[in-house]
């Protein structure tokens with residue numbers, strides 16, 4: 001069987017290019033037949049994945065090499081094709097999808113595991129979600145509304161991001177904007193619908209709808225979320241002081257934040273989020289505009305694991 005690869009050479013501050021060369025050597029060493037295409041810009045992952053999926057109706061394996069943004073795009077390209085099994089080799093800065101479904105976090109180990117799995121075709125089913133707002137699509141990790149989406153938008157537009165990333169100081173850009181925006185961002189009234197029930201939060205900072213525990217490069221935002229239970233875990237942070245919010249961004253690394261009284265958790269399959277101001281939104285860390293959003297559990301997708 002031929003393996004199809006979609007590689008984002010720019011992931012991990014361009015290091016993915018080098019990682020791919022090593023992966024390619026390993027594939028050749030194991031006499032594995034493969035076909036590779038490279039993304040050149042944002043959006044290519046989805047288009048290329050769709051083109052590959054449409055080449056045949058025979059079963060095929062499509063492996064994304066890059067970060068969560070690459071996986072997000074590839075899934076958006078193939079989610080509707082039942083004959084496609086997806087694989088993932090983490091080669092980005094965050095790699096939360098790998099953490100979330102227990103794929104080894106280093107590309108070397110993930111590749112070794114994948115080569116074993118290709119032999120015995122060990123496939124597992126994982127949930128993917130659908131979002132409908134100003135934009136629509138699918139997500140694999142989480143959809144976030146409010147403060148976290150606001151920070152990631154600021155970071156992505158920052159002039160400093162690429163420079164500091166190259167100096168391995170990328171996390172400082174997040175910390176900088178987190179500290180800065182903490183005193184500027186205004187929490188808002190949020191109406192949340194989870195399945196049939198409605199909740200109102202008067203001072204909501206953020207709402208995250210999570211498919212598995214991790215986001216933001218290892219933060220355990222929804223510690224008990226399972227990626228194969230056809231259900232999402234929802235985390236709302238409401239009515240919290242700015243100082244305590246800062247503490248939350250520390251405790252979230254081990255999931256301790258859920259014990260705070262300002263943190264509310266729910267589980268559901270159908271979620272609608274609506275703010276009294278236009279909420280900034282992200283899906284798997286990619287900006288998806290502002291406004292109200294509806295999220296539901298999509299079908300499951302076959303993942304080589």
Ligand SMILES: Nc1ncnc2c1ncn2[C@@H]1O[C@H](COP(=O)(O)OP(=O)(O)OP(=O)(O)O)[C@@H](O)[C@H]1O
Nearest residue numbers: 011012039040042066067068069070092093094095
């Ligand atoms: N050739 C390219 N040049 C620039 N950007 C690209 C290219 N190909 C894809 N992209 C975009 O790069 C962005 C980041 O990619 P990705 O998320 O895979 O890597 P990362 O940011 O290093 O990892 P992570 O999201 O796990 O932190 C995505 O939005 C993707 O659309």
